[in-house]
Amino acid sequence: MPRILTRKDPSTFKTQPLHVEATAQRLVYQPLGAPLNFSQMLERRRPLQIAPPQHFICELANLGVSVRLTLNWQGRDYWLLVRQQRQDRGDCVLKLISGYVPSRELHLPLHTALQEVAEECLVETPRGWLGGRFGEHWLPTPHGAALPHHAQYHYRLSPLSGAARRVHAGDLPLLERPQAYVHLPTASLQLVYDLRLELPEDLQEPSLFHSDECLEDGVLLSRLDRLSPDLYLLPTDNPDNELFTLQRGELHSAATDGVWLSESFAAQDGWLIREERVRWEDWVTQRRCA
Template sequence: MSRIIARVNPVIFKTQAIHVKASPEVLCYTPVGNPLGFAEMQDLRQPVSVDDPESFELTVANMGVSVDLSLTWQERDFRVLIRQDRTEQEDNVLKLISGYVPAHELRVPLLTVMTEIAEELLLESNRGWLQGRYMETWLPTPYSATLPLSKRHSYQLTSHHAAAHPVLCRELHLIERPRAYVHLPTNSLQLVYSMQLQLPDNCPGLTMLHADEHMDTEKNQLLVEMNYQRPEIFLAEMRDGAATGKLFSLEQGELVPRRPKNIWLSEALAPQTGWVIEEPRSQWPEGLTRL
């Protein structure tokens, strides 16, 4: 049974189109044009093509961010994935924690990453809910009114590894060197940040949950829910850089095997050529080796 953990007024989402200039050595992007609402942005997310995946100039509909989140638990290595039912594509995928970048954060997309992790990744212990910290900065606590925080324990995020080629917003290098790609089917620029999640020692009863949101059209409210009976966060086991094909949920400090049916991986794990990904999804579990 799901539990509503927040009721919030829907924020009017605004972003901008993104001008992308790519060369074999670097990708540079610049927000352009008037602010776009969510529906206007979606209208622009139509398939595009480029002649050379390593060198091109293009204006895309929007920018999104994802987090390649690694975790070591009980001396085993995992990647954190979220299940998403995509009605438009008529498929079921496991994806990275991700979100659209609003206009005011297009020049500092790492802020969007921190918000998405705080909003989507819920960690419950026997002593309360864990707040996250990135280096010396505490993450937001969007549900603290209903999910009381642990006073003793928190989790830590650190940068895991940097991409080979830099990404610039105008003339400024993005910190943490995310991987970048233009997803041709959705005409969007995507940034993937690689991070390590470190859970606290001696923290009993850890459970990992996902916060999902949907609109209550009658009350014009955004409802945020979590569900103990239907885990939406999965830990994909990795061994020597390769996926074992095993999925788990973390419940009360124990790894529980999960076997979702007919799953794919999202396009962030599909083959990338230069700065371009052409596929709408990726095979499970082979795509995990591309992270």
């Protein structure tokens, strides 16, 4: 039976639409207009047309962040993907850990990205759950009241190489150089941070789980389901049809039949991504031909 970890009032979330100016070398965004609640933001996430893909000025519904999280397990690198039932789009996809950026962090989206990792990527050991650090800073422990933490060990996050093109929040260039794309079907700007997840070398029998928020009866609920870990390891080398979960220190094959990946795996044209999602088989074929 799934276990409820946290309950939140969605009315506390506020964000703002964005004014965006893009050139071939850089993209600049800044907040625009009055704050929006969650429902108002979703109302603005409607299909948008932009041309050309390198030079444009537009207004977007919101800023989102994703984390392309790389884990080295037994000498092989994997990206960590989570399964999400996307209520606003009526589909189910595997995607990067991601979330919406609130108004207070629009100029510090890395903070939101780290919060999303702490909320969505759960590492269990026989002696408790792991907290995390980014550099010298402890990550928040949003499920600390429900999940007892390991007294000795924690995981570490560190930045990998950033994107070549700069992204600016107003006059400030963003640290860690995230990849950026404008998603036309939802009129949103998405930033993708490349980070590495490092587990303690002598950690025994780790298991990976995903916790995602779902809106039910006006409340945001975060659940843990041991029967459906919903956090997957995708090899960064030739993936073929390989997809795994990690339970008690062992990899278990996961089925890929009928799997769809989120738009971040689709082809990007300049700053633009036009697809809602991409079929697993199509993405694997593209990787082989690259």
